Every structure is written in structure tokens, then in C-alpha cells.
Amino acid sequence: MTVLTDDVISEELRNYGVSATADICSAIRTYISLLLHWNRTISLTAVTDPLEILRFHFGESMFAASIIANRNGRLADVGSGAGFPGIPLKLAIPALELVLIESNAKKAAFLAEAIRELALERAEVFRGRFEDFCSEAPEFDFVSARAIGRHEELINWARGTIKRGGSLALWLGADDAARVSLNKTWQWREPVPIPGSHSRTILVGVAG
16 A cells, blocks of 8 residues: 655645645645544545545545635635545645535534644534525635535525635536536536546536
8 A cells, every 4th residue: 555655645735736845735634544444433435444534535625726826815615524525625825715615514523623624723513404504604715516416596695695706616527517517507618628637627616
């Protein structure tokens, strides 16, 4: 099994356009250790090899960091699950204010523990469905969702919670990206292929 040294992490993340600092490398090792510990009792990820976790979860999540123009903005990660892409994006852009939205109580408990373990500031967990998130909360600059269906419902919800000009980023297969792009209430960019993937893309829509 590959040992995730700083050099290994830096080399792998470079493929996703990420420059990993020593602090990021340390946080990733801590996060993976915590993830695999919790994964023994609750289902967080089917990927259990640390190197594959680094690539599939961290690399593919952090690949979207270049999309986030407002580095001091507010990010909602919907259906966060094990914290991807929200927590890796927070590690890449520490100034982001992060809200992890997760309806599963056990997964929400893991996310809260991850925030504590990594000492992340301006980060919180909302345990509930995205539809139930308080409409009186400040609007988001950016909304992300990596492993969630119900795309039309999510898109409609995001329109009411995201600032004008804010971005919605969806991690989708090529076919789903083509279908979602047909929704003309958003200004969709061309889907961006994820490095090392045959069909996974990141689709970004801008709120008009």
C-alpha cells in the first residue's frame, strides 16, 4: 500500500491543478485516517485504498477550486456524505465559509467530527435535507453537489439560495451533464472533463 508522503500527495494533486502545501498534505492524511476509522461502522465510501481516496475523492473535489472566483465567499455542499467535495475545497481555499448539508444523522456526525479534528474555522454542518435549509440564511456564492440525484429539484432550490452571478457545480457523468444542460434557467458552461476519468465531468451553471 502506498504511503501518502507529502511528495506523493503533491504529485498526485498536481494532476488536478492543485498545489498542495505541507498543511494540506497533513490535513489530508488526518482526514483519510478518520474516514477509514468511521467507515468500519458506517458506510461513508466504497473506496478504501488511501491512494485511490486521494485521487478519487480529494483530487476530483479540489479540481473545482479554480471555479471559485470569490475566495472569501460562502459555499454550500449539498448531500455532502463523507464531506466531498466540500471539505477538500475548504482545505484548498481556507477563507471559504462552508456549510455541509447532509440529511443522514450518522454521516452528519462524522462531518462534525471531521471539522473538529481538522480545526476548520467558518465551517458547519446542517443536518437535514437541502429543501429544509433555512431560507432566511445568507445567500451562497457557490453551491456544490457531487453524489446526489434529484438534479431538477436541486437546481430549483439553488436558484433561491444562491446570489446573482453565483455558481452551481455538479459532478456528473457525461450523459447526465448533457441532460442537466437542457435546463435553460441557468447559464451552463461546457462540462469540464475530470483528469484521469473516462466520463466524469464538472458542470458549472451561473445564476442569471
